[in-house]
Amino acid sequence: MPAKVIMLQGSMSSSGKSLLVTGLCRLYARMGYRVAPFKAQNMSNNAAVCKDSSEIGRSQYTQALACGVEPQAVMNPVLLKPEADARSQVIVLGKPYASLPAKDYYQKKKDLWQVITHALDSLIESYELIIIEGAGSPVELNLKYGDLVNMAVARYAKAPVLLAGDIDRGGIFAQLLGTLDLFDPQERALVKGLLVNKFRGDPDLFTSGIQILQDRSGVPVLGVIPYINHHIPEEDGVAVEAQNIGAQTRDAIDIAVIRLPRIANFDDFDPIAREPGVSVRYIDSPQEIKNANAIIIPGTKSTTADLIWLQAQGLASAIREFAEQGGTVIGICGGYQMLGKWIKDPCGIESETAEAEGLSLLSIGTTFIDQKSTHQVSAVINNKTGWSASINGEMIQGYEIHMGKTQYLDGKGWLSIKRQGGSHVDEPDGAMNENGQIWGCYVHGLFENNDLRHAWLRSLGWDSGKASPEFSLDQSFDQLADVLEKSLNMDKLNKIIGL
DSSP states (O other): OOOEEEEEEESSTTSSHHHHHHHHHHHHHTTTOOEEEEOSEEEOSOEEEOTTSOEEEHHHHHHHHHHTSOOOGGGSOEEEEEEETTEEEEEETTEEEEEEEHHHHGGGHHHHHHHHHHHHHHHHHHOSEEEEEOOSOTTOTTTGGGOSSSHHHHHHHTOOEEEEEEGGGSOHHHHHHHHHHHSOHHHHHHEEEEEEEEEOSOGGGGHHHHHHHHHHHOOOEEEEEEOOOOOSOOSSTHHHHTOOOOOOOTTSEEEEEEOOTTEEOGGGGHHHHTSTTEEEEEEOSGGGGTTOSEEEEOEESOHHHHHHHHHHTTHHHHHHHHHHTTOEEEEETHHHHHTSSEEEOTTOSSOSOSEEEOOOSSSEEEEEEEEEEEEEEEEEEOOOSGGGGGGTTOEEEEEEEEEEEEEESSSOOSEEEEEETTEEEEEEEOEEOTTSSEEEESOBTGGGSHHHHHHHHHHTTOOGGGOOOOOOHHHHHHHHHHHHHHHBOHHHHHHHHTO
16 A cells, blocks of 8 residues: 655754654654655755665754664665855765756756656555655745756645744744745645744743734644754755754863864764763864864865865964964864875866865875765774774764775874675775874764774873763654654644554
């Protein structure tokens, strides 16, 4: 029997759609339904790698985990990874498809629409409930002709739509009623419920607001959902851009992450931020480096462009000076490439810059080639000096998403990759200076490994007696589902879905 479907759209970007879908996925999965998430097209540099080495948006990967099912490329058939202001790498069914400017991307709509509908059809035949996520606002009128992700999907799937608004940012009536007003009559007829999201305080104070929304729209308000503090990976870099960069926490180990323009996979640092006695902040000027215990250069979708940005901001020289004074500097993926002596791109794979000088903090060099590495990996720590000596020989888990081949100009890798996807290998990765002060590697998810994370933090003076209990993503899913179950009118929602 084909699956039931429900779609969640938002009044604007960052209205909380991804988190709500994640919570609904867990809520219905623990009711006993076979549930799967779906987002036709995602735009984010925060990606994840499935077991078959396909690449999808981090949110759909996380939502699949909330469902208790294996993440698959069909759950996010089109992923756009911005490389420049008007250009993106297009990932289709988990594999690189093309690098296209926006105007050329929309010319591919017909082909991509077939991919999207086939992916959704396959999920509908395999599960009992599909929870579909929209993107941005569904009523950006200048973009509706190219819609592949909002009402076009709802109409195709004949999906009832829930419309969520973000009351925390204000204007909830304009958000929800204005969006409804801009829908075509056929589109508006698909909207079966409204959600007031991110409410702070006593929801009883919004009782009259609920009545106003229902009277003016004729659509029921299914719930007022509180502002939820969570430890679930964010969908994209908006969360980093919006972060308040205030004073460091007193007496905490201070980790400064460079807020690159094209930052990718910033959730790498969530496990560090969860530790008591550790402060993680994002910076974009040399002045903010002051008093940091360590600097991290994160992953990026455009290594060369962001390296040039580092130099223009004065951050490149500030990072080198910090390292020369004994400060700890690490790089992950693109940040690792920047720590080397040079980055070459003779074929223009990533940028028009044929060669750029790196930070020269590690004795490596990187050349971009027309081949992308996406793998889940297992690696052995292979280093008896510096902070990693105490965990030498331990196995860690993570994943790779990168372009470019890095060569050692001196020394060897401090990691030995033993598994890539389903293949057994024996390949070096990463570089580290003699005292372990400066290091990097390609492995994302590195700090999810507890022993590695704690060993590195201890080298910065962190008190390991303050270590937090082992983090459970499943527990976070359940807490989120509990909030939604309490906040929503579940009888009305189930009736809308047809359960």
